[in-house]
Amino acid sequence: xxxxxxxxxxxxxxxxxxxxxxxxxxxxxxxxxxxxxxxxxxxxxxxxxxxxxxxxxxxxxxxxxxxxxxxxxxxxxxxxxxxxxxxxxxxxxxxxxxxxxxxxxxxxxxxxxxxxxxxxxxxxxxxxxxxxxxxxxxxxxxxxxxxxxxxxxxxxxxxxxxxxxxxxxxxxxxxxxxxxxxxxxxxxxxxxxxxxxxxxxxxxxxxxxxxxxxxxxxxxxxxxxxxxxxxxxxxxxxxxxxxxxxxxxxxxxxxxxxxxxxxxxxxxxxxxxxxxxxxxxxxxxxxxxxxxxx
Amino acid sequence: xxxxxxxxxxxxxxxxxxxxxxxxxxxxxxxxxxxxxxxxxxxxxxxxxxxxxxxxxxxxxxxxxxxxxxxxxxxxxxxxxxxxxxxxxxxxxxxxxxxxxxxxxxxxxxxxxxxxxxxxxxxxxxxxxxxxxxxxxxxxxxxxxxxxxxxxxxxxxxxxxxxxxxxxxxxxxxxxxxxxxxxxxxxxxxxxxxxxxxxxxxxxxxxxxxxxxxxxxxxxxxxxxxxxxxxxxxxxxxxxxxxxxxxxxxxxxxxxxxxxxxxxxxxxxxxxxxxxxxxxxxxxxxxxxxxxxxxxxxxxxxx
Numbered sequence: 163x164x165x166x167x168x169x170x171x172x173x174x175x176x177x178x179x180x181x182x183x184x185x186x187x188x189x190x191x192x193x194x195x196x197x198x199x200x201x202x203x204x205x206x207x208x209x210x211x212x213x214x215x216x217x218x219x220x221x222x223x224x225x226x227x228x229x230x231x232x233x234x235x236x237x238x239x240x241x242x243x244x245x246x247x248x249x250x251x252x253x254x255x256x257x258x259x260x261x262x263x264x265x266x267x268x269x270x271x272x273x274x275x276x277x278x279x280x281x282x283x284x285x286x287x288x289x290x291x292x293x294x295x296x297x298x299x300x301x302x303x304x305x306x307x308x309x310x311x312x313x314x315x316x317x318x319x320x321x322x323x324x325x326x327x328x329x330x331x332x333x334x335x336x337x338x339x340x341x342x343x344x345x346x347x348x349x350x351x352x353x354x355x356x357x358x359x360x361x362x363x364x365x366x367x368x369x370x371x372x373x374x375x376x377x378x379x380x381x382x383x384x385x386x387x388x389x390x391x392x393x394x395x396x397x398x399x400x401x402x403x404x405x406x407x408x409x410x411x412x413x414x415x416x417x418x419x420x421x422x423x424x425x426x427x428x429x430x431x432x433x434x435x436x437x438x439x440x441x442x443x444x445x446x447x448x449x450x451x452x453x454x455x456x
Numbered sequence: 457x458x459x460x461x462x463x464x465x466x467x468x469x470x471x472x473x474x475x476x477x478x479x480x481x482x483x484x485x486x487x488x489x490x491x492x493x494x495x496x497x498x499x500x501x502x503x504x505x506x507x508x509x510x511x512x513x514x515x516x517x518x519x520x521x522x523x524x525x526x527x528x529x530x531x532x533x534x535x536x537x538x539x540x541x542x543x544x545x546x547x548x549x550x551x552x553x554x555x556x557x558x559x560x561x562x563x564x565x566x567x568x569x570x571x572x573x574x575x576x577x578x579x580x581x582x583x584x585x586x587x588x589x590x591x592x593x594x595x596x597x598x599x600x601x602x603x604x605x606x607x608x609x610x611x612x613x614x615x616x617x618x619x620x621x622x623x624x625x626x627x628x629x630x631x632x633x634x635x636x637x638x639x640x641x642x643x644x645x646x647x648x649x650x651x652x653x654x655x656x657x658x659x660x661x662x663x664x665x666x667x668x669x670x671x672x673x674x675x676x677x678x679x680x681x682x683x684x685x686x687x688x689x690x691x692x693x694x695x696x697x698x699x700x701x702x703x704x705x706x707x708x709x710x711x712x713x714x715x716x717x718x719x720x721x722x723x724x725x726x727x728x729x730x731x732x733x734x735x736x737x738x739x740x741x742x743x744x745x746x747x748x749x750x751x752x753x754x755x756x757x758x759x
Binding site for chain 1: 470472474475482489491496561577580581596598636667685688692726730733
């Protein structure tokens, strides 16, 4: 284990030494500085606008550093009709769809990797799930809208949970297939010889050793559902609005309410920020894995 | 047949049954929420159907909706816009993202901190990014105009000027996705085999040489995948466009998803929307297929 870690570090510094200095170190310093400034400045602006008073977020010329720090915007949006409810809507939709897609998706992935299928069956389903990951969501917007209207599910949370699960399933399947394929087959063989059948092998043998994969897929699914906008705006009128719909609403309804708008964006960013930084390693691993396999 | 073989046979059948049972929830779920709606779209695309009228009855018009697409000038404009947007923003993202990965791919603590900070644009809601930049690009109170006036750029209404709106939405897309390209390519760079690089260094090859002759060919299959995922994704851009310009001014930033959305949920023209959606899915499938073949060709050349 130590030896392995050492090798990775050596590799890392090797790559860093060569690639960071392809154009010399002044270039590296300037590029990195400009990049970080460009990335961080808008985030600073979001943060500072959320705590500016109205006169200052509408000031012309704009104020780089606010003179007055206020919690007014945060208070306004929190007391605003229903932001608590909309926050809970987002939470319920994201958590439920993540849970369902993790369960069903990893079952499907396990079955495709280790189940008893002919190669053709495996390929057909593999292809289907891959296409599912690529095709534009807008393609099914109208049929889904019509069916949800018929089922009287417009403006309800189940409609959003169903749709987000549908978007997340292919992603979870794709990632988990990669993680399950890494589980040594001998481990399962010996469990099988001991009389441990498919279902218990999945839950007791394979699931525990792919924990970090589950976490990776779970974070990606949660972030995706938390930020999903297209179907949230199509399928909600009022009661089932999620945070992205509220944020977009600031544009159409109240042109220049930058302060409350920034405050709402900040509130919506916080949960995913905490989640991603708590499990940063798995998040990055999941991202990389999804792309490399894709 | 002896006892063990019978048991084995039973177990094989059991395994097969369980395999299907594990796949079943997903088949049902995706079947009802993705595959059937797609087929329903295909069916609807052959009808004229206005869904805002309460008692509207779909009227069969064959390929009428598809013929209408050929004469739809606004559709032509959105296709052109989408292609321009995708090509320019994805090229910038790929080059700058790879550069960022090379520069930040280090063991020093500071690089790891920078890399973590890069994650933020990636996890922020795209609508929040759109509204944030709408605020920053605002003609009178926007910070971007203010900062640019120091370097002599005249004040302007970035998002309501047809000439600057497209560069502005491209800039925002690049800002949003450089981090993603950077994280993915960095993972690729870190998994390069050390021996090849070591050997080149021992032979006295220059850094630049190692990058262009060894590293770049080795990561090119990954770069093609990144290119494909980004390209397909750029065609699906919706949230940031919807919040920043909603396709305007005029149709200067009208992109396909936004156009399809408007046909369906503003003009309630379900048949035409479905036809547009089908054509969109079809072209995306072709594009992905071409990219996958390209990667295969490159991989064969590299390996």
